[in-house]
Amino acid sequence: MKKTIYTIILAVIGLSTMNAQSPKGEYGAFALTNATVHTITNGTLENATVLIRDGKIEEVGTISNFGTDVTVIDCSGKHIFPGMIDSGTRLGLSEVGSVSLTQDFSEVGDIIPHMEALTAINPNSSLIPVTRVSGVTTTLSVPSGGLFPGTAALVNLHGYTPKQMHTGFSAPVMNFPASGKRGWWDRRSDEEIKKAVEKSFKQLDDVWEKVAQYHRIDSSRAAGSNSVELGYYPEMQALLPVFRKEVPLLIEVDKAKDIKKAIEWVQKQDIDVIFTGVSEGFRVADELAKANIPVIVGPTLSTPSQDYDRYDRPYANPGILQKAGVKVAIRTMETENVRNLPYNAGFAAAYGMSEEEALKAITIIPAQLFNVADELGSLEKGKQATLFVSTGHPFETSTDVEHVFIGGWQIPMSSRHIELYEEFLERSPGLKN
Amino acid sequence: MKKRFSITIMFSLFLVGSISAQTEKGDVLIKNGTLITVTNGTQETTDILIRDGKISGIGKDLSAPSGVQTIDATGKFVMPGIIDAHSHIALDAVNEATSPVTAEVWTGDALNPMDVGIYRALAGGVTISHAMHGSANAIGGQNATIKHRWGTVKMDDIRMEGAPRTIKFALGENPTRVHGEGSGLVPRTRMGVEQVIRRSFSEAKEYMEARDEHEQNKKKRNYKGTEPTYDIRKEVVADILRGDIIVHSHSYRADEILMLMNVFKDYGVEKLVFQHANEAFKVAPEIAEFGAMASVFADWWAYKFEVYYSTAYNAAILVQNGVTTSINSDSGELIRHLYHEAAKTQKYGELTDEQALELITLNPAKQLGIDDRVGSLEVGKDGDVVIFNNHPLSIYAVPQMTFVDGVKYFDIKEDEDDVRTYVNPAEEVDVMNKMTEHEKCMTNTEWLFLNE
Numbered sequence: 001m002k003k004t005i006y007t008i009i010l011a012v013i014g015l016s017t018m019n020a021q022s023p024k025g026e027y028g029a030f031a032l033t034n035a036t037v038h039t040i041t042n043g044t045l046e047n048a049t050v051l052i053r054d055g056k057i058e059e060v061g062t063i064s065n066f067g068t069d070v071t072v073i074d075c076s077g078k079h080i081f082p083g084m085i086d087s088g089t090r091l092g093l094s095e096v097g098s099v100s101l102t103q104d105f106s107e108v109g110d111i112i113p114h115m116e117a118l119t120a121i122n123p124n125s126s127l128i129p130v131t132r133v134s135g136v137t138t139t140l141s142v143p144s145g146g147l148f149p150g151t152a153a154l155v156n157l158h159g160y161t162p163k164q165m166h167t168g169f170s171a172p173v174m175n176f177p178a179s180g181k182r183g184w185w186d187r188r189s190d191e192e193i194k195k196a197v198e199k200s201f202k203q204l205d206d207v208w209e210k211v212a213q214y215h216r217i218d219s220s221r222a223a224g225s226n227s228v229e230l231g232y233y234p235e236m237q238a239l240l241p242v243f244r245k246e247v248p249l250l251i252e253v254d255k256a257k258d259i260k261k262a263i264e265w266v267q268k269q270d271i272d273v274i275f276t277g278v279s280e281g282f283r284v285a286d287e288l289a290k291a292n293i294p295v296i297v298g299p300t301l302s303t304p305s306q307d308y309d310r311y312d313r314p315y316a317n318p319g320i321l322q323k324a325g326v327k328v329a330i331r332t333m334e335t336e337n338v339r340n341l342p343y344n345a346g347f348a349a350a351y352g353m354s355e356e357e358a359l360k361a362i363t364i365i366p367a368q369l370f371n372v373a374d375e376l377g378s379l380e381k382g383k384q385a386t387l388f389v390s391t392g393h394p395f396e397t398s399t400d401v402e403h404v405f406i407g408g409w410q411i412p413m414s415s416r417h418i419e420l421y422e423e424f425l426e427r428s429p430g431l432k433n
Numbered sequence: 434m435k436k437r438f439s440i441t442i443m444f445s446l447f448l449v450g451s452i453s454a455q456t457e458k459g460d461v462l463i464k465n466g467t468l469i470t471v472t473n474g475t476q477e478t479t480d481i482l483i484r485d486g487k488i489s490g491i492g493k494d495l496s497a498p499s500g501v502q503t504i505d506a507t508g509k510f511v512m513p514g515i516i517d518a519h520s521h522i523a524l525d526a527v528n529e530a531t532s533p534v535t536a537e538v539w540t541g542d543a544l545n546p547m548d549v550g551i552y553r554a555l556a557g558g559v560t561i562s563h564a565m566h567g568s569a570n571a572i573g574g575q576n577a578t579i580k581h582r583w584g585t586v587k588m589d590d591i592r593m594e595g596a597p598r599t600i601k602f603a604l605g606e607n608p609t610r611v612h613g614e615g616s617g618l619v620p621r622t623r624m625g626v627e628q629v630i631r632r633s634f635s636e637a638k639e640y641m642e643a644r645d646e647h648e649q650n651k652k653k654r655n656y657k658g659t660e661p662t663y664d665i666r667k668e669v670v671a672d673i674l675r676g677d678i679i680v681h682s683h684s685y686r687a688d689e690i691l692m693l694m695n696v697f698k699d700y701g702v703e704k705l706v707f708q709h710a711n712e713a714f715k716v717a718p719e720i721a722e723f724g725a726m727a728s729v730f731a732d733w734w735a736y737k738f739e740v741y742y743s744t745a746y747n748a749a750i751l752v753q754n755g756v757t758t759s760i761n762s763d764s765g766e767l768i769r770h771l772y773h774e775a776a777k778t779q780k781y782g783e784l785t786d787e788q789a790l791e792l793i794t795l796n797p798a799k800q801l802g803i804d805d806r807v808g809s810l811e812v813g814k815d816g817d818v819v820i821f822n823n824h825p826l827s828i829y830a831v832p833q834m835t836f837v838d839g840v841k842y843f844d845i846k847e848d849e850d851d852v853r854t855y856v857n858p859a860e861e862v863d864v865m866n867k868m869t870e871h872e873k874c875m876t877n878t879e880w881l882f883l884n885e
Contacts, residue, residue, distance in 0.1 A: 097736035098606075127735060303766050307549050308851040311556040311769065336735035343773065346828035395828045397776040417734075421746035421782065424714045425753060431718040 055408030083137025088331030319353030346395030458486030459839030466506030514560025749782020
């Protein structure tokens with residue numbers, strides 16, 4: 001079983017050496033046959049086939065006749081899953097963690113929702129192939145910083161321009177004003193913190209008043225009125241889709257106390273929101289469920305937010321929230337190790353969430369939250385062919401991912417990590433020759 | 434003077450020994466588990482008996498001596514306590530970042546047995562960790578090997594009595610950043626790092642020879658020479674040259690790994706473990722030939738430039754090339770699931786279950802020089818044991834109980850909300866611990882980079 005991937009890797013490497021460049025994706029018609037197909041939305045099908053054509057899933061199920069143009073890949077004993085979606089990362093926005101010149105996730109300014117992550121995502125980042133060969137095919141790249149640090153973008157991990165990668169979903173991010181210190185490294189006094197929080201809330205009210213005003217002027221101008229000028233105000237332009245409920249606002253909030261305040265704030269507005277981070281969500285799970293606010297939690301693999309909390313709180317948090325009735329997606333908030341998404345979901349499954357729900361939290365749930373469920377998140381006829389073939393369940397580290405398709409493109413199973421392995425497992429020259 | 438020093442050392446060793454002798458030793462019989470012995474295969478439905486802190490029996494149908502508690506491990510997996518060869522938990526200080534060479538300091542003077550990180554490590558099945566000095570200095574401080582005897586407030590209780598001395602070295606970006614960039618001192622480059630180490634070795638050698646010569650001459654009549662001035666820093670470096678201390682060197686790039694082996698060859702120093710060593714895979718044959726070892730991350734990379742050209746297959750390549758390799762945490766987070774980190778070597782390099790589990794048991798024990806005492810389930814070894822509900826390499830593995838010296842320090846059924854043994858009255862309840870750090874190694878150097 002494991003030999004197969006080795007052969008594939010060797011074939012790909014061979015190809016790339018011949019061409020003296022990285023291997024390219026292949027576009028065409030593919031039949032993935034005899035597989036266990038985990039559709040997510042319609043159960044698990046045994047001995048089934050997924051037919052891929054024109055970038056789409058043409059059919060899922062028992063299919064006997066394919067066109068002659070179809071490349072058949074026998075997946076006996078293998079499993080097919082929809083591509084995994086990481087609902088919070090910095091992928092593409094940072095190349096080397098400690099080198100600020102390679103980092104594009106945090107711009108200067110407090111209220112800058114018009115800073116577009118999509119503009120700065122580097123399609124040729126070496127981190128992208130490393131990520132996608134693990135079956136993580138789609139990531140939300142999120143800017144960070146002040147109150148409104150920018151607009152996040154959901155991208156597929158294949159393409160040569162940000163536009164080719166974009167799934168169509170972008171949404172502004174808000175950091176909900178955090179009470180208390182942010183960590184041991186936060187050296188502000190209690191008084192300074194209090195002032196900063198007050199200032200943030202004042203800013204927030206101010207911004208929201210301006211968005212409402214911007215919306216009124218924009219609407220009346222759209223209706224033909226030219227009585228009021230609408231100046232260049234990209235910040236408000238960026239928040240308008242939230243105000244008009246065309247996209248949700250991603251609100252980063254962690255502490256229980258702040259989550260409660262954020263619920264109150266949201267209930268005063270008529271907008272759609274997703275809470276992100278939500279480290280202490282387990283303390284206010286019922287409130288979140290009652291408010292009907294979906295959450296993106298993670299990383300699951302993190303230490304408890306408080307020394308007095310049980311060691312397993314971050315592992316158990318997604319399951320506690322989901323069982324309380326909250327819609328839960330899981331994120332890594334990683335850059336170079338977004339590939340650990342299935343393990344973040346896996347730990348949630350080991351500590352209370354069902355395997356099925358944990359898998360949904362990295363497939364169909366984020367697809368729904370990001371308004372792309374007609375394209376991604378499950379294996380259904382007509383959806384985008386974004387999926388992977390593996391030797392087992394992706395939560396287990398013994399599982400190998402053998403094929404990845406993104407938007408119908410067969411992705412080369414190569415990355416810096418795999419190439420270095422091939423080169424150095426048996427180095428030549430070795431010690432002597 | 435030297436004699437007085439030795440006497441002091443002997444006396445303090447005696448003190449440490451006598452204090453440690455008072456740490457609790459337990460008795461327990463764990464029945465019908467699947468025993469992952471590490472050195473002697475996996476044994477189904479087998480019992481393990483611990484008496485007075487040591488494994489006294491492994492076999493079928495062992496019976497509990499009177500007064501010894503029996504635990505039913507039917508359907509569960511029993512393995513040796515996990516060992517982390519690179520950690521900074523239970524430390525009040527990590528970096529003495531004031532000079533490129535600080536061999537005289539010892540993290541054993543800054544142990545904090547009340548760190549809740551110890552309990553969290555136990556909850557991840559980790560019974561021993563290597564509480565290391567940081568990586569700010571080319572030759573850093575000496576480290577402490579600790580046993581996770583949670584619940585005590587005495588720092589002496591968590592020392593692993595009799596564990597060999599180890600010292601931290603550091604190559605590459607961290608020492609050059611702290612001293613060259615931060616303070617305008619050598620080293621600012623990898624060239625400088627080599628020379629700092631060579632000078633220190635050379636000075637220690639001269640010092641050692643001068644003192645040895647003085648000792649010899651003292652026996653002669655009419656010898657009028659004066660004793661060379663005692664220098665504790667040089668004493669420690671001399672002990673490295675004598676082979677009395679295992680060097681654990683923070684390193685990343687292949688070139689600096691080769692450099693250090695060359696320096697060590699010139700001075701005849703053999704006990705060498707490379708820490709992190711993200712590019713060790715590039716020079717695996719050379720490391721194997723030298724007989725050095727490597728302690729690496731499962732998949733960390735790209736968090737700084739010197740780990741940009743690395744691969745998660747590092748551990749597998751090293752193992753296949755015959756290098757004794759371990760997977761470490763260097764993190765209060767990763768230390769909680771080292772079994773999962775080890776399991777990643779099956780995704781990245783297809784190691785067998787046995788090879789993968791050695792990375793967090795026997796191999797780190799070898800690197801710390803304690804493999805005669807821990808790292809496998811064998812009669813006579815310490816009763817450091819963890820019980821898992823599922824196979825430890827599965828994502829569904831959850832540690833159920835963790836024992837150190839036969840004493841149970843973690844039981845998932847008795848896990849409580851607040852396990853702290855000490856609460857700082859000045860602590861602010863609202864602080865969020867949310868910053869994820871790469872490399873705890875640079876703790877206590879933040880003041881240098883506050884404007885970044």
